[in-house]
Amino acid sequence: MNDHVLQSNQLTKKFKGAFALDKVNLSIRKGSIYGFIGQNGAGKSTLIRIAAGLAFPTDGHIELFGAGGELELVQARKRIGSIIENPALFPNMTAAENLEANRILRGIPGKECIGRTLALVGLQDTGRKKAKNFSLGMKQRLGLGIALLSDPEFLILDEPTNGLDPMGVVEMRELLVRLNRERGITILISSHILSEVYLLATHYGIIHHGRLLEQLTAQELKGKCQQYIHIKSDNPDKASAVIQNGLKTSDFEVMPDGSIKLYGKIERPGEISALLVSSGLMLEQFMPMGEDLESYFTKRIGGISHV
Amino acid sequence: MYNLIRVELFKLRKDKAFRMLMLLISALAIIFPLFSYFDNKTHGFPLVPGIAFLFDSIGINSFFIKFGTAILAGFFIANEYSTGVMKTIVSSGNSRGRLFMAKLIGFAAGAMAISVAFPVISTIEATLLAGFGQPAVDATSVFGQLPPGVPVAFILRAFGLTLLFSASFAVISALFSTLLTESGKTIGLTIIFFMMIDTILSMLGSYFPVFETIYDYSVFKLIGQIGEPVLEVGTVQILLVPLLTIAVAGLLGAIVFRRKEIK
Missing domain, CATH: 3.30.70 (Alpha-Beta Plaits)
Structure with missing residues (x-):
């Protein structure tokens, strides 16, 4: 049985001749919180976008839950929830309507998951307020709610604390730790706020100029610091x-x-x-x-x- | 696939642009029969019945089909790229081919609703004001003269073709929005395209006969046939051209969407 949720093999992506990813071999173990760190433009989002099926590699390939074929990857993405760069919301819909649209899209039976998810991300009292009128932090939380709606096994979060106030950052961190420990959700968290990643991650991947410089566990990092x-x-x-x-x-x-x-x-x-x-x-x-x-x-x- | 179509229809119902377009067209459809009614009554002309309004509004409906689908494409499809919603849709674990197909169906349904709003509402209102079938041979309303004897077959054919042609224009607009991915660009360029294509093909046709033939067999020219009491082209042609347009533009759109990197 494959105990990796995401693996990339010699993954390469070129934009106009420049390498956004250069032969990246990354692997994320089931049950881990993988802190994917690098500067802006290092290649974090490019890799995440390929994993989510938004972009295509120039060379190399990825596997999700051990599946690597084109159709298998599409199926495997049903087991993933993600926020990529910014939370993607329907601006003229309420929080509940946003979740409803995603519930139908994902084919999730029953509407109970909507109230449960709203409560989980603390948006149960937003009523008829449209998403376009939400604060950045509320949008971020709704984005997380959408990502969690289908009870994913793998959560991909690209800069999830953007726009959150200090309390929101703490709440988000605690929620992610809880999801990881209680539900066993594997989390890939990409951020350039290293102090945040440091408080969460069990594994790290360091990427620079499109090259994965190192992957290490939190224990190994401690030893190397x-x-x-x-x-x-x-x-x-x-x-x-x-x-x-x-x-x-x-x-x-x-x-x-x-x-x-x-x-x-x-x-x-x-x-x-x-x-x-x-x-x-x-x-x-x-x-x-x-x-x-x-x-x-x-x-x-x-x-x-x-x- | 069923869920994907359901979500597109759910989004359509909630779409502000779709609601505004429906509201605007409905308002126009209410105003025109009222103007005609009071104008004719004031000048002592015979009232224009519902059937006359249906006949004439089907004729001028191509305006709503072209502009309506272009505007809706900009807000309903292209907007999903700029808000980032397309990222969630594409990463939802459904193949891009199915996603595009569902989007086309949802969008075409919206375009069809827009295309029938004006004739249906204005006909119902005119019928309430002046009855449905009385011939008004000497009527001089803004919608012109009612032809003698309008068969039921015409009404069915006109509505059927309106739906078919609005779907074909919707698929062309969807192709533009998939290529352009920005609502402003999509609306602007699609409207310009729909406005200019007749002139361009006619002009080219005067130099190169092949373009005249293309124009004759295109939805851009044949849409003018919908309101004609007697078709100037064959039934096969008027059915096949929009169907082929849907197939070709839909296929092109699907190819573009399958290869597109979602930003």
Whole structure:
């Protein structure tokens, strides 16, 4: 039995000679929350659009739930719910009417799913208000409702927190985690807001300039995120010299604001702080820290200069 | 397929442009018999009965068919690309061929409703005002003169052809909207196309006879035959041309839609 919901094999897409996707081999395991990260224009939406059947590959192919033929892919898409780029709504219909149109389109029997879905996304009190008069956050939630209407096994969300207020972002995150844990829905979430993805994802795929640079689990990411000590003192130059001569390491980085990220010889932070203080430096900040997804991503794509 | 057609009809019922068009055409259909009634009564002319209104309104109905389908195509089909709804439709797990077919059926149903609104409403109203069948040989209403003796067969044929031709114009408009995917462009270019095609084909026909033949066998010319008491062309021709137009334009539209990347 295939335990991948989406796999791409040498997937390539060219637009006017330029590679939007370049031989991408991606695989998303059933039950995972896959954080698909990359800058704007990196190729995230292109891959998602191919998976959803909106665009066609120049070369290579995809499999959904193990199905790869043209007709099989169409059938497999019945098991998918998606929001791609923006929530797609009928502007002159109410939330319930939007769901009704999608219910008929998907051939879902019974109208109970409409009230249930409206309650799930918190739009049960919108009444006769037309979707065109919704706030961006409400539109986003209705889009999610449409994606969830058919009880999909695989949810594709392209920038789902766009337009949501801080509470809305938290609610969306909690809802997605709940859907994943309670219903076992596999989620592909594409975003350039890395802090959001970091709080959700169990797996990551990093894409840059159409190339899938790496796929890793959250555990692997944790292992790869470098630990360091963040040091801020009254004299960055002197602090650098003390680290270099006293600790005998050049494995550190002076940041533009004068703070130092010390990567080497950080096993005994107490000794390091004592050394710096005894050298006459006044420490404003001294914190052992770990890199997050953002810094790992930046490093993985070759630093800020490659952004 | 049944669900896909159902959803298109559901959307049609909710479509603001469709409702507005129906409302506008219905309003015109109500106003014209009223004008005629009061005008004739004031000047002492015989009243124009329902059958006369039916006859003349079928004749001028091509205007509503052409403009109505062009406008509806822009709002009902092309708008789905700009709102992004087409993304949800295409990714719903239905083949593109079936999706396009269902859309054509839903859209053609809308175009047919628009095409019969004017003759039906104006005929009913004129009948209420002046009766249905009294001949008004010397009537001088804006709709002209009633021919002596209008058989039931004419009424059935006229309505049948109106529905058939409105479907063929709907399929052409659908092809434009699939190619252009923007409502403004679709409406503008389709209207220009429908307005200019007669002139262009006639003009080309004066230099190259093949274009004259094409024009003679096109829905653009034959639509003028719907309101004629006696057809100037054969029954096969008047049935086959719109049917072939539906088949060819529908096939072209389906090919375009199957290969289209949805933005």
